[in-house]
Amino acid sequence: MPAPNKIISRSPMVTSATVLSALSALSMSSVLLTAPAALAAPVPSAAPPARMSTVGGARLGLPGTQVDLGDGAPVLPKDLSARSWIVADAESGAVLAAHNAHWRLPPASTLKMLFADTVLPKFPRTQTHKVTPADLADVGAGSSLVGIKEKETYTVHDLWLGVFLRSGNDAVHVLSAMNGGIKPTVDDMNAHAQELQALDTSVMSPDGYDAKGQVSSAYDLTLFARSGMQKKDFREYCSTVRASFPGETKKNKKGKTSRGSFEIQNTNRLLSGDYDVSVYQGIAGVKNGNTTHAGATFTGVAERDGRVLLVTVMNPEKKDHNEVYKETAKLFDWGFAALDKARPVGELVPPRSAAEAKSRPGANPSAGPADGGSSPAAEASASVRNGSTGVGIALGVAGGALVVLAAGVFLVNRRWPLPDLMRRRTRP
Template identity: 75%
Template sequence: MPAPKQTVRRSLLVTSAVLSSLALAAPAAVAAPKPSGSPSASPSATPPASMSTVGGARLGRPGTQVNLASGVPVLPKDVTARSWIVADAESGDVLAAHNAHWRLAPASTLKMLFADTLLPKFPGDTRHKVVPADLAGIGSGSSMVGIKEEETYTVHDLWLGVFLRSGNDAVHVLSAMNKGVDNTVKEMNEHAEELQALDTHVVSPDGYDAEGQVSSAYDLTLFARSGMQKKDFREYASTVRAKFPGETKKGKKGKKVRESFEIQNTNRLLAGDSDVPVYQGIAGVKNGNTTNAGATFTGVAERGGKVLLVTVMNPEKPEHNEVYKETARLFDWGFKAAGKVQPVGELVPPKGAAQAKPGANPSGEAGGSGDGGSGTGGTGSKPAASAPAADGSSGIGTALGITGGLLVLLAGAAFLVNRRWPLPDLVRRRPRP
């Protein structure tokens, strides 16, 4: 990915790390409504008349939001998802959206928040022997990678199981290592708040349907954007296939032998399928599918120096792989529209980044940053970020994975000269024949 066009006047050099600055003008920590009812019931056919305005007033309106003008391509007509969003991953500009803040069941796309919360906690070579209690409470019909009790796995193995096979068994083992499911859910909710993902309420860390568990296309896009700052997150999300440890068995002469088996990423835009080709420039991120959520997907792709994020939730069209087909159509539109269409809102930075931004006035707006053409009535219409969470460990403002290392990002004046998020070069791996 080409380096950002804007010049950062001050930079910190860290071994194998590239410094870009963090952030957008501080927006809206408008209180999001609390979960009402259970997503276990069939979702309403229509979105609420009023939704969260985090990221801009237009994102809180029901229906499609886009600034069509001369030279801007028309949106694809065959997109049936209840909710979707197309955003620039670097600048955070939301190019178009449809019911962006509609709170719906997220399915396994919620694992992006799980990974963004837990990945920094355990080195990849950490080994863990699975006990029966680690696998307790996994929902019936869950997607599984095939973890066995009394077998030992590395954290690296477990994350491959989470990202490639959406393994709820891997999620539960990692949660057990993190002081249990309840503690993990608590930390995920805290991290969502730090990211200003206020539509999200986590009940189960694996995204399994649970009463009151909701997120939105906007929030899922925030999770993907935050996760893609981390090198290991990018690598796992872009891995097409890998070997996974199997069960230990007795081999010849009574020797114990542990074989492995291949697992493939279930992200069809990355791995391809009979009716879905690998999408040019795709680099992740995560798919999901449950009874209540339907099919959900967030993807990131790069073309011509532009990096876009697209989230699609619950297409109504019942075709095979429809969520990937609609995502591809929105990506195609986004790459054609980028640089031509005026944004309708923005992806907000984490609270910590907004608070650390020097020159911010009491309303939370950074001097001279501008509106970015959101069409929401200028920066004054963007709500200010609220105070940082008491437990700063849940934020990503302290350490973000960039290229070869973790980079502490509180670099002061850099915020004033560059509003781009420090999204590093993406890791793309194509399926091998």
């Protein structure tokens, strides 16, 4: 692990997803929201390279803003300050607009999307693990933590809630230990990034902790989100607003032991809200991050009128409070208004195996869902039994509105719209 350093964070917690109180938001420590920086991590260059990757289309490799406004398409927001961003149709993969899409930048905790997409399928959610000192030995100083304790036992379900809601580096390290250790996990993540054709990405630490050589791009982060959202557990975790997390086992005066719990809340401000950011209409995940070198980063997914968009924003130059969420919301608004009007400037490519399968003779592009073809009602019921929140259930049902990986090919299935519960989460 690289040498640690202090973090910079500008995103305080709120105490409720529905009561957005400025006082409660400001009373919480912001330290837990982000991964820390490392002394070895270089400061990104001030300008994008003249030539970048052309995965997804030649225009995406050009510096600056790429957009092709058709008849009736609205102009882009004028006050965007992010170094890099992208707006894409999650179903078709069409990139509606982008700005330095392939600029390789520090990703912060948005890299946890790749970690989850890589590791989540390996362990059943009911599996338990007793934490050892070695599991937490390499957690960087100042890391965002969910509060895992040595010698305590947690379910995989608990650990993933810690990863997604509190961006817990401690939870990432425990899951990495279960996966064989940090190095094997980093190797797995890099291999999975290659499979997804996320060629801008180089993983050095699975938790997003700033490290020399650790980079990704707005394009790649969007690929990770699109791939992850096809897994129903991923959809549930990234859309959960609040959950109960196991506490520390304690002994009372009579010698009896008991283990309590405490509430954790999602640090995605478009999902949980804040005093200066309202919950975004139709928001359904995905992941935020913030470190000294990465600045604020965020990838989000939202649905409106049966259409689903992915937006990634990296490192706004404006340092206003919650600026990354404000710029994301503006890009969502633009994207929904520009659908079917703005001409695509590129595409989100499918994984290598999907592209190869599609090119084979006799490939069946109408095969059913890869996750077993469960019905929306069955998925929602399973979410209830497993203790997810209403928003988690909503996204479990919404998953079919996103592209699904079936028979090695990305497909579109519009049969599972977001329920009324999600539609009521509107901006004033």
